[in-house]
Amino acid sequence: MKTRKWLAYPYLVWMVGFIVVPLILIVYYGLTSAGGGITLDNIALISKPINRGALWLSLELSFISTIVCLVLAYPLALILRNLKIKSSSFVVLVFILPMWMNSLLRTLAWQNILENTGILNQILSFFNLPTLSIINTPSAIMIGMVYNFLPFMILPIYNSLVKISDDIVNAAKDLGANNFQTFIRVIWPLSFPGVVSGVIMVFVPSLTTFAISDILGGSKVLLIGNVIEQQFKIVNNWHTGSGLSLVLMVFILISMAILAKYDKNENKAGGQII
Amino acid sequence: MTDKKLIDLVNITKSYDGDVILDDLNLYVKENEFLTLLGPSGCGKTTTLRIIGGFETPDTGKVIFEGKDITDLEPYERQVNTVFQKYALFPHMTVAENIAFGLKIKKKSKAYIDDKIAHALKLVNLDGYENRSPENLSGGQQQRVAIARAIVNEPKVLLLDEPLGALDLKLRQDMQYELIRLKNELGITFVYVTHDQEEALTMSDTIVVMNQGYIQQIGSPVDIYNEPENAFVADFIGESNIIGGTFVEDKLVKILGINFPCVDVGFGRNKPVDVVIRPEDVDLVKPSEGIITGTVTSLIFKGVHYEMEVMTNGYELLVHSTDFFPVGKEVGIRVHPFNVHIMNKPESEDEEAVVIDED
Numbered sequence: 019m020k021t022r023k024w025l026a027y028p029y030l031v032w033m034v035g036f037i038v039v040p041l042i043l044i045v046y047y048g049l050t051s052a053g054g055g056i057t058l059d060n061i062a063l064i065s066k067p068i069n070r071g072a073l074w075l076s077l078e079l080s081f082i083s084t085i086v087c088l089v090l091a092y093p094l095a096l097i098l099r100n101l102k103i104k105s106s107s108f109v110v111l112v113f114i115l116p117m118w119m120n121s122l123l124r125t126l127a128w129q130n131i132l133e134n135t136g137i138l139n140q141i142l143s144f145f146n147l148p149t150l151s152i153i154n155t156p157s158a159i160m161i162g163m164v165y166n167f168l169p170f171m172i173l174p175i176y177n178s179l180v181k182i183s184d185d186i187v188n189a190a191k192d193l194g195a196n197n198f199q200t201f202i203r204v205i206w207p208l209s210f211p212g213v214v215s216g217v218i219m220v221f222v223p224s225l226t227t228f229a230i231s232d233i234l235g236g237s238k239v240l241l242i243g244n245v246i247e248q249q250f251k252i253v254n255n256w257h258t259g260s261g262l263s264l265v266l267m268v269f270i271l272i273s274m275a276i277l278a279k280y281d282k283n284e285n286k287a288g289g290q291i292i
Numbered sequence: 293m294t295d296k297k298l299i300d301l302v303n304i305t306k307s308y309d310g311d312v313i314l315d316d317l318n319l320y321v322k323e324n325e326f327l328t329l330l331g332p333s334g335c336g337k338t339t340t341l342r343i344i345g346g347f348e349t350p351d352t353g354k355v356i357f358e359g360k361d362i363t364d365l366e367p368y369e370r371q372v373n374t375v376f377q378k379y380a381l382f383p384h385m386t387v388a389e390n391i392a393f394g395l396k397i398k399k400k401s402k403a404y405i406d407d408k409i410a411h412a413l414k415l416v417n418l419d420g421y422e423n424r425s426p427e428n429l430s431g432g433q434q435q436r437v438a439i440a441r442a443i444v445n446e447p448k449v450l451l452l453d454e455p456l457g458a459l460d461l462k463l464r465q466d467m468q469y470e471l472i473r474l475k476n477e478l479g480i481t482f483v484y485v486t487h488d489q490e491e492a493l494t495m496s497d498t499i500v501v502m503n504q505g506y507i508q509q510i511g512s513p514v515d516i517y518n519e520p521e522n523a524f525v526a527d528f529i530g531e532s533n534i535i536g537g538t539f540v541e542d543k544l545v546k547i548l549g550i551n552f553p554c555v556d557v558g559f560g561r562n563k564p565v566d567v568v569i570r571p572e573d574v575d576l577v578k579p580s581e582g583i584i585t586g587t588v589t590s591l592i593f594k595g596v597h598y599e600m601e602v603m604t605n606g607y608e609l610l611v612h613s614t615d616f617f618p619v620g621k622e623v624g625i626r627v628h629p630f631n632v633h634i635m636n637k638p639e640s641e642d643e644e645a646v647v648i649d650e651d
Binding site: 183185186188189190191192193194195196199203204207208 | 345346347366367368372373374376377378380381382383384393394397398441442445
């Protein structure tokens with residue numbers, strides 16, 4: 019198909035203009051000082067307690083959110099797969115429907131719910147129950163992450179589960195495996211590529227978010243995303259912001275590498291995610 | 293084959309969304325029998341197999357296995373194993389891991405499992421394929437792995453759901469002989485589902501012809517072919533001429549306006565009947581020597597024989613013959629009385645399920 023080669027040019031332009039060049043700029047700013055000399059100082063800034071704390075909290079919250087999403091999404095996807103009704107795709111649609119709404123709007127809605135005088139506390143006080151102060155805590159941010167990114171966990175897992183034919187499941191039972199053994203030996207390994215996709219699609223945006231922590235954390239909880247945002251927008255120091263971004267990228271690369279290794283062990287025949 | 297009943301299906305009824313798939317089905321399978329459920333798609337043969345395997349629960353009726361009611365047992369609690377139509381191998385496991393699956397569940401020792409894998413692969417002619425991925429195997433090889441995976445568990449019964457359906461003709465024929473050999477070497481009971489009458493005739497001890505949820509006939513391949521009980525069976529098994537006629541008296545039937553001698557008795561006097569004449573049983577002779585005459589209207593060379601259509605008294609008779617008669621030739625037709633098969637016209641509901649392909 020040599021003649022159709024030109025069709026790829028727009029993508030090439032896109033890749034160079036919007037992926038490669040920005041990446042080079044980040045690396046350039048991250049590894050240089052305001053004076054122009056090459057330095058590792060920007061990267062070393064991650065060891066500052068406030069930055070290190072933000073990165074650690076980001077990793078912690080992303081990790082917990084990812085686990086919570088997985089624990090919520092997997093049984094749901096499994097139930098939907100087993101429903102075997104035509105409406106199961108409709109149910110999936112309902113679960114991913116929030117994705118069609120602006121994510122800032124959804125996060126603001128959670129702000130309204132979790133506020134000290136918000137909907138949740140109004141309901142609690144109506145029943146004379148003690149109120150909760152969740153807003154502006156890491157817990158509020160985690161709730162926001164789970165709510166925003168849960169569909170990204172459900173979809174890939176559901177897709178990988180529906181691809182497993184009934185015959186394969188029946189074959190396992192036919193060979194003497196009870197429901198639990200069938201799950202452990204057949205369904206889980208075959209759905210693992212979907213789990214890996216879901217984990218990446220929840221973990222990475224959770225790790226880099228600053229909007230959710232802005233809205234639900236107030237200025238009280240800083241994630242690494244907020245620190246980087248502030249470097250660019252408030253401090254106006256692109257060098258520090260880029261340097262911290264590079265550190266974050268390294269952490270994302272490490273976590274994806276770990277997942278890819280698991281994926282290989284778990285599912286020799288499964289598709290590669292990265 | 294022994295006379296001991298291994299599986300007994302009693303009054304099985306099953307319907308989906310109001311569609312009756314099986315209506316009061318009664319069937320037993322004897323120990324070491326090769327029993328084939330044969331019929332067109334939608335006849336209920338696969339549902340019957342799935343009920344034996346435990347993948348479906350009958351609405352009413354019982355599944356008896358060695359005298360015990362197993363109707364409500366889960367598939368993993370039954371002493372049967374299934375070879376699925378689309379092989380259903382585990383794609384994330386090697387050939388050896390696939391075969392070991394059932395044995396690992398049963399917590400057999402590693403030495404025992406390795407021994408079993410080697411033996412099973414030898415049995416299905418796949419030595420040395422232990423570490424291959426099923427995805428890199430041909431359809432025939434995948435099917436052999438599926439069979440090996442089932443038989444290492446030493447089931448009392450092997451259920452096979454159109455296992456050769458996805459294979460090409462040559463491979464299918466080879467596999468038929470292999471299945472017969474396997475059955476003899478293993479000495480276990482096979483319940484085989486197919487819509488392919490040739491497969492059924494080649495391999496089975498007993499054929500169960502099904503249509504629209506009803507059993508049409510149970511018998512040996514020879515019985516089913518030579519003595520079909522109704523027009524559906526006659527039409528489904530091999531090619532046949534099914535002609536409406538009148539049973540004049542014992543050993544005499546009137547078809548195509550002429551009285552033909554036959555060997556059947558006891559159908560009454562002047563009763564409407566269906567008559568089956570297999571195409572290879574029609575003798576074409578000189579016009580003067582025939583019971584009836586006709587004109588050859590088409591001629592196709594089939595290799596082993598010629599396939600001809602002979603127009604006689606408004607009926608187009610299908611004839612297989614090694615003798616050559618050109619199109620337009622007038623011929624005499626004779627049928628040996630032994631080869632004129634008389635069948636009752638459909639009366640009961642069971643037989644109303646019969647649908648005859650008119651051409």
